[in-house]
Every structure is written in structure tokens, then in C-alpha cells.
Amino acid sequence: MNYQRFSLSVALLLSCSATGIAYAQSPAPSAAGTPRLEQRGQTTQLMVDGKPYLMLAGELHNSSSSSLDYMKPEWQKLAAMGLNTVLTPVSWELVEPTEGHYDFTLVDGLLAQAREQHLHIVFLWLAAWKNGMSSYPPVWVKQDTQRFPRVFENGNPVTILSTLAPATAEADGHAFAALMAHLREVDAQxxxxxxxxxxxxxxxLGASRDHSAAAERAFAGPVPAELTRYLAAHHEMLNPELRTLWEQHGAKTSGTWTEIFGDSARTDEIFMAWNYARYVQSVAARGKAAYSLPMYVNAWLGGRDTPPGNYPSGGPQPRVIDVWKAAGSAIDIYSPDLYASDFADWCSRYHRPDNPLFIPETVGGVAGAANVFYAVGEHAAMGFSPFGIDAGLHSDAWPDMESVTKGVAALTNSYQVLAELAPQLLAAQSSGDVHGFLLDKSHPEVDFVMHGITVHVSLDQVFGYHAESGYGLILQEGADTFIGAGKGFRVSFTPRDPSAAWVGLASIEEGHYRNGQWIPGRRLNGDENDQGNNWRFDPLQAKIERATIYRYH
Known part of the structure; x- marks a missing residue:
């Protein structure tokens, strides 16, 4: 095996306590054009080579990228699906198989393969934890339970590394910093x-909190002042669930965990959120000091009434994002792994003024083809990434290949449309002149107000036949021009002010964008625009259309 000795060029001072890890960082300067987050108008966007970038992505299955030979034929297929970005694991056990010896052969190979297809990568650092468990640390970490202690549940250790172990955070952070320093060396240009x-x-998982001896001592001790100061300073902006729980117990700024938050599983979750956040923020800070790329954490979602421990207790659920923010600033985005049916509600819970929306894991196929329009249109999502994106590339992977093929085609169609529209969409996200929607029989219509005009969107009706579902987005270019994309819906316009001029459809064109320029196709009229009454979208395939309105009295 080809090992590389790696010495870090950036020193980081760490001081450890029973309640977490304190850190200081001095981010290394990065080359011009390095990917970064930037507030642009009404939203935060990912900037790549100085331009806003929309990630039309997919995440590989957990083990796919552990073999370069396995991945070699996959990249061309991924590019053909319309992806511009691939999310792929890079695991601690393969990067540092023996302590202090780093092997980046796999990392370099993945970079080379992605570049051949002009694809970008988001690396997933699978280290101390994955899905709440600890299966990805190297064997030398797993077997040394004295140095790297485990979580205790019901009096016994489980396969979860404890957050309250300075040696674990040190080893994890050191390996992550080595990875980031290597990425800066080989990918900064x-x-x-x-x-x-x-x-x-x-x-x-399996309990609401860690019950190891170190965790018991920390839980019985005072809530760290950094957390209570943050709660007090951000009182009006806190997640409503967290704020209500804190206020119900007197909004105290000092005391034990149960004195400040009460004696419940929700308090256990807040305690674990603080300790996971301190650990993860410290690891992220060490990585950023080596190479300052945007960094995020993802959450396995739990229902509003689901007890913590049935989902990973302490992860960045909406109710504890503020706890994570109080613990540090190295993490830029808190992201949902969004498989829940109430897609729109979860998007709204994660899209906050201080937290842009990025969906790193979600369903793909026909559902994903619809959801991506809503996410990027209504919540200015900077990226969308169905999980297991490579599964549909193998004909023997699923018994029902007809539905898989249909799903791949639908997602590819949506990605191709959004890629074509990306410059206009990103500009509209910044100005706030875009809305996305999901329509079905239970939610057949929605209204938006755009510059004084009510835009009414509803499921389309063709010769008495009502579409079962529809989806898309509408963005405004100038006072009288609108761009629509999606399928299975119709649009009408009315003035919001009854005394204003009425609005009619001057023209509707289907077409394409090429190098940012609109290339018109058919002029749609007659049955295709309901005799001038509605702007209509094909129920069979997502398309781009351009509508111009006129005003009259």
C-alpha cells in the first residue's frame, strides 16, 4: 500500500473539558476562486470560480467509492443523468489505516475520475460516526476502548464512540486536517x-443520551456559559421549540441541565447536541485551518413527537440547531436528510435566515424530480442530492426495473431543465423573484404575489381530464416577462390591486437557453394556451416556457 507521511503546516491549540472541546483556528488563505458561501441579495449561495453554482447532485451508496475499479464505469453514467456534482464518502479507516500514516490513493483516484467527466465532488468525512454508529473509524481506534471510550446504554458500552473523549476528537481532527491539507495541495487550482x-x-441511537461515567458527571454539572449566553443573546430568533422549553423553566442563564431545561428526554437531546456540536465543530475547525472549504453536517430526521434515541439524539434537528450554533462557527450549514413525506414542511424548518437550504440526502426518481423544483424555487436551495444515485445504473439492482427506469428518466429530465435554467434561476434566487410549487389532488393550487401581480398556479385540465400531480417554478424577468419550468400545471395572472390595469397573455413560447440567451421554439396559442386564458405546461415532460403579459383597462 502506498502510504504518505503527512505533517500539518497549521498548528491548532486544543483545550479539553468534560463538557466539550474548545478550539482556536486561523484559517489558511485559499487560492482565488476557491468554493465559498456568499450572501447574495436575499439568499446565501455557493460560489465556485467566482460564480454562483447550483448543485444538481446525487449521493453514492456508502461503499461504492471504496474501489476505483468499481467506480471507473460509473462516472460517465452519472454525468449522463444530468448530474454536475457527486457526493461520495471518504472514510477515516481508509485514509489512516495505521495511526499517523495517511493514504490518499483513493482520494486522488476519485478526483481524477470525476475530472474526466467534468463533475464536481462533495466529500463525506465518515469518521467517528455514521448513522449514529461508529463503524468507520480505523481498527486501531475501535479496539482501544480505554483511549477511545464508548457510549454506555443500560450499563453497557455500545458501538458508539463517546463525544466526551478528548483523545477521539484529537485523532479524528488530526486525520481530517490531513485530508483537507492534501485536498488543498492537489485541488486548490x-x-x-x-x-x-x-x-x-x-x-x-438506543437511548436519549450517553450514560458513561464522563457523561454522567457532565450532565450533573453546570450548563456551559457559552450556551446560555447564546440563548440569551438570540432569544427572539431561537427555534420556537427550544425557546419555549427554556422559557417554561424560567429562561435561566445558570444551573444544571435539568434546572435550565427540565428533566426529560428533550433535555437529554439538548445535552447531547451540545457535546456532539463541540466535537464536530472542533474537527471542522481543524480542517478549515488547513483548507477553508464550506462545511456542513446532516441530520437523520425525527418526527415532532418521536422520542430522541429512536433517531440519533443530539444530531442537528431543527429544535437544536441553535445549540449547535452556540458551540462554534466552523460548520456553515445544517442540512436535512429528507426522506419524510412532508417535504415542504421540512424544507421550511431548515431554511432559516442564518441557515441556507442544502439537501444532501433525499429520495430520487419521480418524487425527487418534483421535489427539486420546489426546493430550488421556493427555498433557494443551493443543492439537491438523491441518495443511492448509482443504484439505477445497474439493471440487476432492482426487481422492478420499469419503475426505476421511469424514475431515472424523470430525474434526468428535471436536472437537464434546471441546468439549462441555472443562470436565470440563481439570479432570481438572489433577488427573491422565484417561487416553486408541488401540486396534487390534496393541494391542487397555490398563489404567489410577484411585483403586484397575483400568480395563480393550479393543476392542469385537458379536455375534462385533471392531472394527478404537477410541479415546477416560476421566476420573473422584468415587469412583464415570466419564465416557467416544470410540468402538469397552468398559470393565470391577475392584478393584486383591483383598481389596477387587468393582465392578459401577450405571448407564450417554449424554448431553450443557450449560453444564457433565450432561443424560442414554438409560439403556443389556441388549445396550447386555453384560447389565451392560461399558460399551460405539458403533463408528460418538464419543459421551459417564456410568457409575456400585457395590461389593459
Whole structure:
């Protein structure tokens, strides 16, 4: 095996306590054009080579990228699906198989393969935790339970590394910093890697909190002042669930965990959130000091009434994002792994003024083809990434290949449309002049107000036949021009002010964008625009259309 000795060029001072890890960082300067997050108008966007970038992505299955031979034929297929970005694991056990010896052969090979297809990468650092468990640390970490202690549940250790172990955070952070320093060395000019996920779906499974001796001492001790100061300083902006729980117990700024938050599983979750956040923020900070790329953490979602421990307790659920923010600033985005049916509600819970929306894991296929329009249109999502994107590439992977093929085609159609529209869409996200929607029989219509005009969107009706579902987005270019994309819906316009001029459809064109310029196709009229009454979208395939309105009295 080809090992590389790696010495870090950036020193980081760490001081450890029973309640977490304190850190200081001095981010290393990066080359011009390095991927970064930037506030642009009404939203935060990912900037790549100085331009806003929309990630039309997919995440590989967990083990796919552990073999370069396995991945070699996959990249061309991924590019053909319309992806511009691939999310792929890079695991601690393969990067540092023996302590202090780093092997980046796999990392370099993945970068080379992605570049051949002009694809970008988001690396997932699977280290201390993945899906709440600890299966990805190297064997030398797993077997040394004295140096790297485990979580205790019901009096016994489980396969979860404890957050309250300074040696674990030190070893994890050191390996992550080595990875990031290597990426800076080999990718600072190409910018193949756009972002990095730190750990994966962290939290305690099987119990609401760690009951090891160190955790018991910390839980019985005072809540750290950094957390209570943050709660007090951000009182009005806190997640409503967290704020209500804190206020119900007197909004105290000092005391034990149960004195400040009460004696419940929700308090256990807040305690674990603080400790996971301190750990993950420290690891991320060490990585950023080596190469300052945007970094995020993802959450295995739990229902509003689901007890913590049934999902990973302490992960960045909406109710504890503020706890994570109080613990540090190295993590830029808190992201949902969004498989829940109430897609729109979860998007709204994660899209906050201080947290842009990025969806690193979600369903693909026909559902994903619809959801991506809503996410990027209504919540200015900077990226969308169905999980297991490579599964549909193998004809023997599923018994029902007809539905898989249909799903791949639908997602590819959506990605191709959005890629074509990306410059206009990103500009509209910045100005706030875009809305996305999901329509079905239970939610057949929606209204938006855009510059004084009510835009009414509804399921389309063709000769008495009502579409079962529809999806898309509408963005405004100038006072009288609108761009629509999607399928299965119709649009009408009315003035919001009854005394204003009425609005009619001057023209509707289907067409394409080429190098940012609109190339018109058919002029749609007659049955295709309901005799001038509605702007209509094909129920069979997502398309781009351009509508111009006129005003009259």
C-alpha cells in the first residue's frame, strides 16, 4: 500500500473539558476562486470560480467509492443523468489505516475520475460516526476502548464512540486536517471538491443520551456559559421549540441541565447536541485551518413527537440547531436528510435566515424530480442530492426495473431543465423573484404575489381530464416577462390591486437557453394556451416556457 507521511503546516491549540472541546483556528488563505458561501441579495449561495453554482447532485451508496475499479464505469453514467456534482464518502479507516500514516490513493483516484467527466465532488468525512454508529473509524481506534471510550446504554458500552473523549476528537481532527491539507495541495487550482460533510447523521441511537461515567458527571454539572449566553443573546430568533422549553423553566442563564431545561428526554437531546456540536465543530475547525472549504453536517430526521434515541439524539434537528450554533462557527450549514413525506414542511424548518437550504440526502426518481423544483424555487436551495444515485445504473439492482427506469428518466429530465435554467434561476434566487410549487389532488393550487401581480398556479385540465400531480417554478424577468419550468400545471395572472390595469397573455413560447440567451421554439396559442386564458405546461415532460403579459383597462 502506498502510504504518505503527512505533517500539518497549521498548528491548532486544543483545550479539553468534560463538557466539550474548545478550539482556536486561523484559517489558511485559499487560492482565488476557491468554493465559498456568499450572501447574495436575499439568499446565501455557493460560489465556485467566482460564480454562483447550483448543485444538481446525487449521493453514492456508502461503499461504492471504496474501489476505483468499481467506480471507473460509473462516472460517465452519472454525468449522463444530468448530474454536475457527486457526493461520495471518504472514510477515516481508509485514509489512516495505521495511526499517523495517511493514504490518499483513493482520494486522488476519485478526483481524477470525476475530472474526466467534468463533475464536481462533495466529500463525506465518515469518521467517528455514521448513522449514529461508529463503524468507520480505523481498527486501531475501535479496539482501544480505554483511549477511545464508548457510549454506555443500560450499563453497557455500545458501538458508539463517546463525544466526551478528548483523545477521539484529537485523532479524528488530526486525520481530517490531513485530508483537507492534501485536498488543498492537489485541488486548490481545479476546485473539483466544492464542500465537505463532517461526520454523518451523528447522535445516540438506543437511548436519549450517553450514560458513561464522563457523561454522567457532565450532565450533573453546570450548563456551559457559552450556551446560555447564546440563548440569551438570540432569544427572539431561537427555534420556537427550544425557546419555549427554556422559557417554561424560567429562561435561566445558570444551573444544571435539568434546572435550565427540565428533566426529560428533550433535555437529554439538548445535552447531547451540545457535546456532539463541540466535537464536530472542533474537527471542522481543524480542517478549515488547513483548507477553508464550506462545511456542513446532516441530520437523520425525527418526527415532532418521536422520542430522541429512536433517531440519533443530539444530531442537528431543527429544535437544536441553535445549540449547535452556540458551540462554534466552523460548520456553515445544517442540512436535512429528507426522506419524510412532508417535504415542504421540512424544507421550511431548515431554511432559516442564518441557515441556507442544502439537501444532501433525499429520495430520487419521480418524487425527487418534483421535489427539486420546489426546493430550488421556493427555498433557494443551493443543492439537491438523491441518495443511492448509482443504484439505477445497474439493471440487476432492482426487481422492478420499469419503475426505476421511469424514475431515472424523470430525474434526468428535471436536472437537464434546471441546468439549462441555472443562470436565470440563481439570479432570481438572489433577488427573491422565484417561487416553486408541488401540486396534487390534496393541494391542487397555490398563489404567489410577484411585483403586484397575483400568480395563480393550479393543476392542469385537458379536455375534462385533471392531472394527478404537477410541479415546477416560476421566476420573473422584468415587469412583464415570466419564465416557467416544470410540468402538469397552468398559470393565470391577475392584478393584486383591483383598481389596477387587468393582465392578459401577450405571448407564450417554449424554448431553450443557450449560453444564457433565450432561443424560442414554438409560439403556443389556441388549445396550447386555453384560447389565451392560461399558460399551460405539458403533463408528460418538464419543459421551459417564456410568457409575456400585457395590461389593459
Amino acid at each position: 481545479d476546485h473539483t471538491v466544492l464542500m465537505v460533510q463532517v461526520e454523518n447523521e451523528v447522535g445516540i
